[in-house]
Amino acid sequence: VSRAELVRWLNDFLRLDTYAGADLSMNGLQIEGTEVIRRVAASVDTSVKTLQHAADSGADLLLVHHGLFWGRPLPVTGPHRDRLRVALMADLNLYAAHLPLDAHPEVGNNAMIARALSLQDVQPFGRVDGHVIGLAGELPFEQSLQDFADRVQKLTGEICLVHGGGTPTVRRLGVTSGKGADRIAEAAALGLDTLLTGEPEHVHFNDAFEYGVNVVYAGHYETEVFGVRALAARIEEEFGLPWQFLHHPTGL
Amino acid sequence: VSRAELVRWLNDFLRLDTYAGADLSMNGLQIEGTEVIRRVAASVDTSVKTLQHAADSGADLLLVHHGLFWGRPLPVTGPHRDRLRVALMADLNLYAAHLPLDAHPEVGNNAMIARALSLQDVQPFGRVDGHVIGLAGELPFEQSLQDFADRVQKLTGEICLVHGGGTPTVRRLGVTSGKGADRIAEAAALGLDTLLTGEPEHVHFNDAFEYGVNVVYAGHYETEVFGVRALAARIEEEFGLPWQFLHHPTGL
Amino acid sequence: VSRAELVRWLNDFLRLDTYAGADLSMNGLQIEGTEVIRRVAASVDTSVKTLQHAADSGADLLLVHHGLFWGRPLPVTGPHRDRLRVALMADLNLYAAHLPLDAHPEVGNNAMIARALSLQDVQPFGRVDGHVIGLAGELPFEQSLQDFADRVQKLTGEICLVHGGGTPTVRRLGVTSGKGADRIAEAAALGLDTLLTGEPEHVHFNDAFEYGVNVVYAGHYETEVFGVRALAARIEEEFGLPWQFLHHPTGL
Amino acid sequence: VSRAELVRWLNDFLRLDTYAGADLSMNGLQIEGTEVIRRVAASVDTSVKTLQHAADSGADLLLVHHGLFWGRPLPVTGPHRDRLRVALMADLNLYAAHLPLDAHPEVGNNAMIARALSLQDVQPFGRVDGHVIGLAGELPFEQSLQDFADRVQKLTGEICLVHGGGTPTVRRLGVTSGKGADRIAEAAALGLDTLLTGEPEHVHFNDAFEYGVNVVYAGHYETEVFGVRALAARIEEEFGLPWQFLHHPTGL
Amino acid sequence: VSRAELVRWLNDFLRLDTYAGADLSMNGLQIEGTEVIRRVAASVDTSVKTLQHAADSGADLLLVHHGLFWGRPLPVTGPHRDRLRVALMADLNLYAAHLPLDAHPEVGNNAMIARALSLQDVQPFGRVDGHVIGLAGELPFEQSLQDFADRVQKLTGEICLVHGGGTPTVRRLGVTSGKGADRIAEAAALGLDTLLTGEPEHVHFNDAFEYGVNVVYAGHYETEVFGVRALAARIEEEFGLPWQFLHHPTGL
Amino acid sequence: VSRAELVRWLNDFLRLDTYAGADLSMNGLQIEGTEVIRRVAASVDTSVKTLQHAADSGADLLLVHHGLFWGRPLPVTGPHRDRLRVALMADLNLYAAHLPLDAHPEVGNNAMIARALSLQDVQPFGRVDGHVIGLAGELPFEQSLQDFADRVQKLTGEICLVHGGGTPTVRRLGVTSGKGADRIAEAAALGLDTLLTGEPEHVHFNDAFEYGVNVVYAGHYETEVFGVRALAARIEEEFGLPWQFLHHPTGL
Known part of the structure; x- marks a missing residue:
């Protein structure tokens, strides 16, 4: 072509x-x-x-x-x-x-991850520079944070870093590929129990614990x-x- | 008081x-x-x-x-x-x-680290928002990158992440506490072989290898x-x- | 609740x-x-x-x-x-x-004042930071500027400051609560004879007289x-x- | 000429x-x-x-x-x-x-007022757009707030508005001609008991009482x-x- | 009136x-x-x-x-x-x-010129400060660049400056009155062979030749x-x- | 090297x-x-x-x-x-x-031109983006505008465009290479009778005549x-x- x-x-x-x-x-x-x-x-x-x-x-x-x-x-x-x-x-x-x-509904990083995790009732989530690039939704079944992290690890092939600030089980999930630790507050405001993103940042370390949201860091590279x-x-x-x-x- | x-x-x-x-x-x-x-x-x-x-x-x-x-x-x-x-x-x-x-000559994060490593002939290094907050200088003796990383580990008590983009031995060192991966180019321009900083960033991963500079990441928290x-x-x-x-x- | x-x-x-x-x-x-x-x-x-x-x-x-x-x-x-x-x-x-x-059509400061004065044929008036927050309209009957000021005084319970730059009688009125002296030019362009607002400003003193508009200052607090x-x-x-x-x- | x-x-x-x-x-x-x-x-x-x-x-x-x-x-x-x-x-x-x-040391509004009030040990006070335009200093003798306001009234010929948020007597005074109510916090930080300025503003009404500073408003026009x-x-x-x-x- | x-x-x-x-x-x-x-x-x-x-x-x-x-x-x-x-x-x-x-569809400089040259299939062309002010279209018949320049000269009464960076004949034309040399790249992207504009600029001299577009400069004044x-x-x-x-x- | x-x-x-x-x-x-x-x-x-x-x-x-x-x-x-x-x-x-x-005192475009014209008592002239890049001074002898333009033409080898808005003879000259028509007002304020610059601009055409300054345009390229x-x-x-x-x- x-x-x-x-x-x-x-x-x-x-x-x-x-x-x-x-x-x-x-x-x-x-x-x-x-x-x-x-x-x-x-x-x-x-x-x-x-x-x-x-x-x-x-x-x-x-x-x-x-x-x-x-x-x-x-x-x-x-x-x-x-x-x-x-x-x-x-x-x-x-x-x-x-x-x-990141944001494309068919081939976007977040759409692909959401599909791989069978996320349901998905809605836009994760505002970056005036664009909403991620997705939030319900897992088809509740599972423990550890089991969820294992599942993500199978998807990416790499060990996740887990900051367990929220409930022990995962049901309502937000997904933002890459550097998404600055969206923990947005996840809490939406009532999500867990955020799946790529790269951790020191400056947002306390957010998981203070907003009461689990964060699973699967790697900037691996989520993209x-x-x-x-x-x-x-x-x-x-x-x-x-x-x-x-x-x-x-x-x- | x-x-x-x-x-x-x-x-x-x-x-x-x-x-x-x-x-x-x-x-x-x-x-x-x-x-x-x-x-x-x-x-x-x-x-x-x-x-x-x-x-x-x-x-x-x-x-x-x-x-x-x-x-x-x-x-x-x-x-x-x-x-x-x-x-x-x-x-x-x-x-x-x-x-x-970060920048204080007596009690600053970088002055303290430079002193702990016996850095000599120190000069300002590491521009952030119009201020130079770090230091560069010579180690008193040349040592292998691995030995240098071990020494940093003893200082902070935590394992370092090492990106060996430069020479196998360390002699001319730049120190910038916290998030300093965006200063790899500045280190190369100054002729430093190694940069010691805190937090790694995906977006600067290639810099170490393309600019030919070793980077030792000792942790944002641990360097501050x-x-x-x-x-x-x-x-x-x-x-x-x-x-x-x-x-x-x-x-x- | x-x-x-x-x-x-x-x-x-x-x-x-x-x-x-x-x-x-x-x-x-x-x-x-x-x-x-x-x-x-x-x-x-x-x-x-x-x-x-x-x-x-x-x-x-x-x-x-x-x-x-x-x-x-x-x-x-x-x-x-x-x-x-x-x-x-x-x-x-x-x-x-x-x-x-200020701008709410039902409970806004300006909607409430306009209703209390029985303003008719109201239209948006008074642009602030890209929003039009006030109202303009016709009084149900023409009255002298002094009578109008007395009526406003009854509404707020406080004496008004009157700058009589316009016609001796009031008919077409603009209302902007708070600090609205900077809208005298807008009032003149709309053909209003009188502006009712809250707080006077030295810098706009001459506007009433040079644009030929009456201004009734009823107090920043009292109009809000x-x-x-x-x-x-x-x-x-x-x-x-x-x-x-x-x-x-x-x-x- | x-x-x-x-x-x-x-x-x-x-x-x-x-x-x-x-x-x-x-x-x-x-x-x-x-x-x-x-x-x-x-x-x-x-x-x-x-x-x-x-x-x-x-x-x-x-x-x-x-x-x-x-x-x-x-x-x-x-x-x-x-x-x-x-x-x-x-x-x-x-x-x-x-x-x-406003700021001229010889003929400026503030220098003239300070001289008329025999202010002593004057220092710069009152930052506006990067320039310090006013003055602060000591009155030659302590006097009650009312007496001080009377003295200012004699100087300008107009009645002052007094917000007595500070001590009952006046000793350390700041002077900023025109619209200076936004400098009450600066007056408090400098340890002044009283601010003499021109035009009041609703938005700074509480400052006098919450910062504990007397404010004498002598008129925007009259102070200039x-x-x-x-x-x-x-x-x-x-x-x-x-x-x-x-x-x-x-x-x- | x-x-x-x-x-x-x-x-x-x-x-x-x-x-x-x-x-x-x-x-x-x-x-x-x-x-x-x-x-x-x-x-x-x-x-x-x-x-x-x-x-x-x-x-x-x-x-x-x-x-x-x-x-x-x-x-x-x-x-x-x-x-x-x-x-x-x-x-x-x-x-x-x-x-x-410049942009008016009926009396605008560009609409008038396009009409005088019998431009067909016209479309918007020439973005300035967020507005598209010019037009592009097809000449009713192909003609040599020299003949086209002569025709423009008859229209304005002044000699044109011609930079023949494109094909020897003119067919697809862009028109932007005044100072339009900075739109040569836009003309190339649209597949135009020739740009008619007013005032030349040294800084855009090479654009005609490097983008391969003919440019006919008919004068800032004359095109407006x-x-x-x-x-x-x-x-x-x-x-x-x-x-x-x-x-x-x-x-x- | x-x-x-x-x-x-x-x-x-x-x-x-x-x-x-x-x-x-x-x-x-x-x-x-x-x-x-x-x-x-x-x-x-x-x-x-x-x-x-x-x-x-x-x-x-x-x-x-x-x-x-x-x-x-x-x-x-x-x-x-x-x-x-x-x-x-x-x-x-x-x-x-x-x-x-443009601005270099030894090899700069303006220093070179000033030297070639034997300009005397030179002072800085021609502000661009916070830097003064040109020079002003006295010609060693007064000459007619036409003779001066001829002399410039000999220097550059190209014909000049002359806008004779000022006195018929040239004595006090400003020099700014490149695009300098926007400095005619500055030339007038300095009392220069003539400005020598490179590229003309339609938008500054009237300046020469309304400020009463001769302008000799010798070409953007030729003056640089x-x-x-x-x-x-x-x-x-x-x-x-x-x-x-x-x-x-x-x-x-």
Whole structure:
């Protein structure tokens, strides 16, 4: 498929226009490479390593959740220069989707996790920069906090950090991928007993205990592998392009 | 000592006037309690638990690194109400010092760590909101990254997370307490081989490896116990007040 | 009634969601007290005196037009500390409604005054921070400026200050409670002959005479007793709670 | 004297360069009239009336405390057009000095009042937009609040509004001309027992009583006649120009 | 016609309300003159000369594209004073319409040019401060860039500057009057081969060649004579007022 | 010389630290190329053409006045991608100096022009974003405006555009390279009879005539060739590196 057509389809499918202004992550095509896309790679982050890996794997486009830009211009020096050089040398396209890929109802990180946990009666939850990106709902059956954490661990393959500030059993759950510890108050206000998110923060440590909400931290990286994989699969479905997930975990 | 006199001395000793505007943490007296201070408690964070602990221990003033306010007014509801209620019921004074206690040349978190590691030829390092709060310098002898991490672990009592992006041995070190992963680029520009800081962040994971700098993460909490303890000891020296450190680790 | 239910009803009745961002007065529950509300007090302003008066009168919730916060965090010291202490000691709830209570079509300060003066063909008037909070309309009969001022005086019980910049008789009137002298130009543009507002300001003295509009200043306090009283009465109607108005005039 | 020379002298004498950016009142020459200045008029405010009065009195330059502009461009319509028309028809120059004339050590409103009250050990007091414009000091002898208010009344010729929130006698006094009720907290922090200012504000009514500070409100207009008169006298001294004060009180 | 009625009609016809906030040019009546309008003058710019010319020609209202104010208050000195003085002396009204007169579908600069060039399938093009003010479309027949430039020259009477960065023939054209060189990227993204605009800018010189778009610069002044003339003609149609165009070209 | 050393020397020589924040042009190394610099190219602007020309000429570093960034991050697509690709492929370093190279006392555009015209008693003139970048002074002898324009034409090799708003002869001159038409008012206030600058702007056309100042427009490009050439020569002097000026005029 031509790059122009694929980019148009992605911009439309992810509804990038509704995120203009709100999201500093410059969603969309960040590096322009070959004009025809035959093979796709997907990765959570952008680094010299992931770009090189994508190029080595023969991909024409790398799809990422975290791109290169966060609101400020960067001189083309140091690691930023290395990243651009790898991509431009290999004529690799880079497409980034941040909040649009957290919040997407079909392939979004939170929609994927909610579906994997069979969450019911889901409603929007988790406001970030004027957009609600997460979901809240009911587990199909009540289970102990420990059993729930084990289930999450099976889903991600990594051990969770658990702050048991709430009830011993889990029933009403909020899900926000990535860095969501600042939404504990919002979870309490909604009457949720448990919040599942990615990365812990010292500054929000007491919130779990003072607001009386359980928090299960499953990892920033681990909660954000879902979106790019689902999006790549959706591209395959639409355009028949083969794809590959490049696993570069951070342990964070 | 009278509260008025102690607060005046603290404001002066910590040079709060030089942080006006730059620091949203509202440095200084945050809750007004009894007029006479006979006993001091010190803690890294402010929570219902630390305030209750301070009140129960008979302290008239709780000295903290992280206070109640971060730039926005808070309704007196939920945990914030519980915190204020505990302090006001017990007539407890709360005094907070954030950046001034990171950066202080005598009792600051970074000065204390640099001294414990016998750092030499120290220079300012680590810009935050227009203030340079950390230090950089030379270790008295070169040692392997693993040996250096073990030494840090002995200092804090907690295991470190090590990202070995730089040289196998440590010689030129930067120290920034708390959340300092965003200063890896600054460390590289200064030619440091290793950065010692507190809390890791997913978004800066690749920096260690792409800038070629070792990063030793010793914990946000663990790197910030030094300042409040040293400041309380300094108050004892000046005014003869007994004091106690309230240990409420977060593991983060 | 439970606090949660009453607060939900108030937020909804006053349509607080439409004022988010525009109003710095932190509309809504500002201090959390007892969970069950059995008795309500209403007051224009919040002060140590009004809070103590409310507590002494056995109220569980104090309803005010001017609350504690105006966009900036306050250290819990001095009078602010005294206010919080009185409320927290008495487990008193404090609920504030500023612009929403000026502008409310049923119980708003301006709607109440307009009704008391039998204003006809009313239309929105008086823009403040993006919200139109006042009303303009026709008096049922023309009367002299002096007679009109006497009628206002009967309504509020206080002498008015009159700046007769316009026609000798009053027919088309604008009403904006509180501090509304900055809306004289708007009144002139709408073709009103008279503006009724609360507090005069030196900086707008010449406007009455240069724009040719009569201005009747009936007092900031006196023009804002209507809303909280009407709202408390509305609560009684809805939930059967007894209430009391706490009269603490300022003479301004 | 030529307008150019007089304006240069005024800009320099009032140190306008130190107020750039901080003061929205566009200090300096606001309307350009005749090139030679033979006669000066002085007034607190700018209005159609004061401009016409100045022109009728044969003045070539009107000196005011409150000019035409406050940070925003104004269409040349309504009263603003009338003001410009009067001045331009009469070739009248208009020179405005706001904060520089509150704060001036020799001819400033506050320096003049402090001198009239024989204030001793004066220090800066009263921060406005980054500039300290008022003064604090000791009265030469303690007197009752009532006696002090009578003395102020003799100075201005108008009755004062007194809010007796502090001690019954006056000794340590702060002076800020104009609208200074928002500086009651600053007065309390400095240990002043009494604040003398101009215009009361409903929103600061409780401050006097809760901070325990007496406030004497002598009128916005009445506390600001001193500066323009003293400046005009100073011009006469320097350049030998006759001058006249145009008294247009507002009662506010 | 009365000024009030004509201004109301103009504000409505030009839909000024939709430009509030976005346009710093203070659209609408900028100087208030006589109350009855009998004769209209139209000019692209406002200067001492155009105002004097309008007054001398017996006009009661001068209609301009570029008015007096651009977001900041101006002291009434120098040329700004001269402009106001000429208008106020002659009781001349000044009405300005900037973006509303670029973008108007009937009398706008761009609509007029598009019609003169018989542009077909027109769509909005050329975003300025949140408003799309220009048009893009197809020429009825393909022609060489030189022939197209000649045609534009016939329309304006002035020689064009041509930067031939695109295809040798012109078919898909974008039109933005005035200073539109910063929209070359937008033209390329829309697939236009040629952009017709007014004033060149050094900073955008390379854009034509690097984006591969032809740019025909027909002059800032020359591309903006259309709107004020068409609007004046429309006023004549509506109110029967005679009018005259005041030609003061700048060559830019 | 090593890139690190040369960049350090340039940053220091041009005093980049004093322009931090004020200048959005990201002064300094914008693209990192080879580590050793053997040959330098200099150009006014950065374009695909100038970068390719520099690479083809064997330069290791291209020195420019206008770089790639102006305050906002750019996606690596279209011409921006082409520019980065050319430079990164060729391992070319790009160093930009905007305001620092207008204002430099030795090699700055304005200092060079002032010296070429033998300007005497020079003083700072021409404020841009908080920095004064130009110069004003006396010509050694009075000459007619036409003769002066001819002399400027000889200096730049291009015909000047002359707006004769001032006196027929030139004596007191202001010089601001680039886009300086917005400084005509400043020139008048300083008593200059003539302003020499680069690029005309329609919006400032009337200023020359209404402020009574002659303006000689010598071209944005033509007035900014001096700085980069002088800086390259200075580098040759310091480090013995050969250099070449790449002439890519814009005619603007």
